[in-house]
Amino acid sequence: MQIWHMEPFPCGDRRLPHHVFPPKKITTTQLGALAGVQYYKVDLEDTASMKKRLSAVKTEKNVTFTDVFTVSETMLDFDDKMEQFYEAQTQKEDVISLVVEGTCYYDVEPEDDSWIRVQLEKGDLIVIPKGLSHRFTTTPQNFVKIQRFFSRKVEGTQG
Numbered sequence: 181m182q183i184w185h186m187e188p189f190p191c192g193d194r195r196l197p198h199h200v201f202p203p204k205k206i207t208t209t210q211l212g213a214l215a216g217v218q219y220y221k222v223d224l225e226d227t228a229s230m231k232k233r234l235s236a237v238k239t240e241k242n243v244t245f246t247d248v249f250t251v252s253e254t255m256l257d258f259d260d261k262m263e264q265f266y267e268a269q270t271q272k273e274d275v276i277s278l279v280v281e282g283t284c285y286y287d288v289e290p291e292d293d294s295w296i297r298v299q300l301e302k303g304d305l306i307v308i309p310k311g312l313s314h315r316f317t318t319t320p321q322n323f324v325k326i327q328r329f330f331s332r333k334v335e336g337t338q339g
């Protein structure tokens with residue numbers, strides 16, 4: 181996990197870091213204070229500890245459904261999906277995502293045009309609070325597998 185303030189109007193390849201100048205990295209604690217985003221590191225190799233962490237998150241967030249979603253350039257509609265995910269959006273429920281493989285960015289916007297980029301890797305679990313403007317993209321690796329957690333049934337998910 182790495183987190184930094186992002187230039188407000190990035191030009192060019194959105195998968196590049198787009199730091200402000202000079203770069204301004206922040207901690208998970210600062211991210212929580214600025215944007216209300218929660219972060220956990222999950223040891224995916226330690227099944228007992230992973231189950232304990234996920235169980236706590238599921239209980240706290242009333243999670244009833246989960247799925248595993250893979251974003252890869254081998255997807256037929258990859259470009260369309262990437263456009264869709266990079267549109268700033270807010271959800272009525274918390275967005276809860278655990279990176280199982282690969283890397284990605286969630287950008288969050290606690291204030292208008294003030295974006296914070298959160299780079300996630302394997303074992304990173306974040307909770308983006310409902311109502312917080314955010315967007316998603318891959319890193320140049322163009323591959324990430326994410327376990328998503330939902331507190332209500334949405335199309336295409338399994339219980």
Ligand SMILES: CSCCC(=O)/C(O)=C/O
Pocket residue numbers: 249251265269271275277316326
């Ligand atoms: C791999 S799903 C990424 C998109 C996502 O989590 C989202 O758009 C939440 O609002």
